Amino acid sequence: MALHLTPADLAMRNGDAGAAAAFAMQILTAFSEALGAQALLDISGAHIDGCLYHGQVSLDFVEKLVAGGGRARVLTTLNVGSLDLIHPELVRLSPEEQTPARRLMQAHEALGCVASFTCAPYQTLYRPKFGEQIAWGESNAIVFANSVIGARTNRYGDFIDLCCALTGRAPAWGLHLDENRRGEILFRLTGFPASLEPTDALFIAVGLIIGTRSGERVPVIEGLLPPRDEDQLKALGAAAASSGAVGLFHAVGLTPEASTLAAAFGGRVPAEAIEITPAQVADALAQLSTVPDGVAISAICLGTPHFSRAEWDRLISLLRAAAPDRGIPIYVNTGRETLQALEASGALAGLDRFGLIPVADTCTYITAILERLDGVVMTNSGKWAHYAPGNLGVKVAFGALEDCIASAAIGRVVRG
Amino acid sequence: MIRTGQVYAGGDAAGAALVLTDPLSFWGGVAVATGVIIDHSHPQVGQSVAGRMLVMPCGRGSSSSSSVLAECLRLGTGPVGILLARPDPILTVAALVAEALYGLRCPIVVAEIAGIITGDQLRLVTTGAIAQVILTR
Numbered sequence: 001m002a003l004h005l006t007p008a009d010l011a012m013r014n015g016d017a018g019a020a021a022a023f024a025m026q027i028l029t030a031f032s033e034a035l036g037a038q039a040l041l042d043i044s045g046a047h048i049d050g051c052l053y054h055g056q057v058s059l060d061f062v063e064k065l066v067a068g069g070g071r072a073r074v075l076t077t078l079n080v081g082s083l084d085l086i087h088p089e090l091v092r093l094s095p096e097e098q099t100p101a102r103r104l105m106q107a108h109e110a111l112g113c114v115a116s117f118t119c120a121p122y123q124t125l126y127r128p129k130f131g132e133q134i135a136w137g138e139s140n141a142i143v144f145a146n147s148v149i150g151a152r153t154n155r156y157g158d159f160i161d162l163c164c165a166l167t168g169r170a171p172a173w174g175l176h177l178d179e180n181r182r183g184e185i186l187f188r189l190t191g192f193p194a195s196l197e198p199t200d201a202l203f204i205a206v207g208l209i210i211g212t213r214s215g216e217r218v219p220v221i222e223g224l225l226p227p228r229d230e231d232q233l234k235a236l237g238a239a240a241a242s243s244g245a246v247g248l249f250h251a252v253g254l255t256p257e258a259s260t261l262a263a264a265f266g267g268r269v270p271a272e273a274i275e276i277t278p279a280q281v282a283d284a285l286a287q288l289s290t291v292p293d294g295v296a297i298s299a300i301c302l303g304t305p306h307f308s309r310a311e312w313d314r315l316i317s318l319l320r321a322a323a324p325d326r327g328i329p330i331y332v333n334t335g336r337e338t339l340q341a342l343e344a345s346g347a348l349a350g351l352d353r354f355g356l357i358p359v360a361d362t363c364t365y366i367t368a369i370l371e372r373l374d375g376v377v378m379t380n381s382g383k384w385a386h387y388a389p390g391n392l393g394v395k396v397a398f399g400a401l402e403d404c405i406a407s408a409a410i411g412r413v414v415r416g
Numbered sequence: 417m418i419r420t421g422q423v424y425a426g427g428d429a430a431g432a433a434l435v436l437t438d439p440l441s442f443w444g445g446v447a448v449a450t451g452v453i454i455d456h457s458h459p460q461v462g463q464s465v466a467g468r469m470l471v472m473p474c475g476r477g478s479s480s481s482s483s484v485l486a487e488c489l490r491l492g493t494g495p496v497g498i499l500l501a502r503p504d505p506i507l508t509v510a511a512l513v514a515e516a517l518y519g520l521r522c523p524i525v526v527a528e529i530a531g532i533i534t535g536d537q538l539r540l541v542t543t544g545a546i547a548q549v550i551l552t553r
Binding site for chain 2: 023026027030031034035049050052054055056057058060061064137154155156157158159160215216244245287386387389390391
């Protein structure tokens with residue numbers, strides 16, 4: 001059945017709301033037709049992943065919308081850019097490289113988007129609510145919004161997220177609709193000791209495994225321990241969206257659309273049931289490190305996705321206890337809103353002597369921030385460990401936050 | 417051999433197949449300047465998608481892949497066409513934007529990919545929503 005457009009959709013496509021809205025609606029309807037969507041639906045928010053400069057095409061697209069008088073029609077937040085506008089001195093890009101990256105971030109603001117520049121908009125004032133229809137880009141944000149909050153978005157990519165923001169519409173398709181949110185494949189934690197602790201590493205490993213094995217299917221996890229806080233589910237989702245294409249997962253008893261196993265599957269029978277064993281968890285984690293224990297490290301990278309206030313609080317107490325003094329930089333990516341609140345509270349005072357370098361608006365694995373790329377970088381992020389070797393050419397050691405800070409204190413990789 | 421497929425982005429294209437055994441994320445997985453696969457965890461790391469007919473099960477990972485594929489298409493380092501086993505909206509929008517901004521077409525077709533091997537000559541011919549996938553060896 002063909003895509004049915006309302007008179008308002010057609011009017012917008014014909015230019016009644018201006019040239020930019022018409023262009024956005026043309027792309028959106030072509031995209032929706034290609035998906036096989038039958039209609040568009042209203043959205044109440046958008047999150048745009050187009051601020052990261054990937055080349056001339058990024059700027060050509062957004063500046064065409066600005067020139068056409070485009071404005072976001074719904075609350076629209078921005079994902080990270082290629083620059084830290086709060087700490088410009090940290091960015092190791094030439095002026096020629098910085099100019100288009102800055103223009104791209106500014107062009108999005110000119111469209112009426114909120115200058116949030118964070119990949120964790122769900123931990124800001126702009127957190128969506130259960131059941132809300134939204135159009136989000138950024139794979140970790142998508143999986144968190146769908147899974148942990150129960151808001152509804154597809155895995156929107158660059159360009160189309162902005163087309164949704166400028167039209168206030170999205171295809172009535174995929175994860176926007178009840179029938180596509182039910183679980184399809186079951187992952188069951190099996191063989192773990194009763195004393196199993198809800199460590200960050202466990203959640204990341206489970207994320208990596210479900211990402212690798214789910215394909216396009218909605219995974220349901222049974223037997224996962226209650227997390228210490230939502231940051232562990234954030235790490236799980238980020239890992240699942242790095243190793244695979246997961247846009248929504250259910251964790252039985254933990255996430256809002258999975259109060260029971262039956263609820264998670266919406267009455268259907270799982271197409272496949274897969275066991276997650278302690279050996280698989282160990283193997284998934286081992287694959288995140290390209291170096292063994294004991295090697296010297298040149299930096300620590302934290303905050304992928306962007307650190308929440310709760311993650312900062314854990315880090316700050318670890319830093320004060322370990323007091324690393326070897327001059328190893330500890331980069332921490334976070335949203336500017338979170339950072340400004342922290343600085344205002346005085347919580348960061350004096351931490352620079354331990355090597356702490358807060359990074360806002362961007363992320364250390366996508367742009368030139370790190371002072372040294374020749375050594376080993378240690379991270380507590382499954383996502384950073386997955387992408388950084390390819391993006392930056394660095395060697396990576398993965399470890400828990402506690403291990404990262406202990407390693408910074410002695411200058412080599414230790415894992416507890 | 418001729419197969420019928422479904423069109424996600426239109427256009428006609430021909431080239432030598434590069435068959436990926438695993439899904440590929442363009443973002444973090446492909447170097448824009450060359451089209452070479454740089455994802456170390458990918459079985460076909462080191463091969464180039466430039467000028468090839470890319471064949472894979474589906475896309476994977478980051479939603480930034482739309483920009484990376486569109487920029488590859490602008491620079492001429494992208495594939496000439498993409499044949500998938502399952503639809504991928506993130507790659508689809510990249511092809512639509514490259515056409516809207518630059519008039520460059522990279523057909524994206526979903527069809528049976530079993531039996532296609534790297535080096536096969538593949539031609540995609542799209543008519544509306546229907547594609548013909550023509551394979552010669």
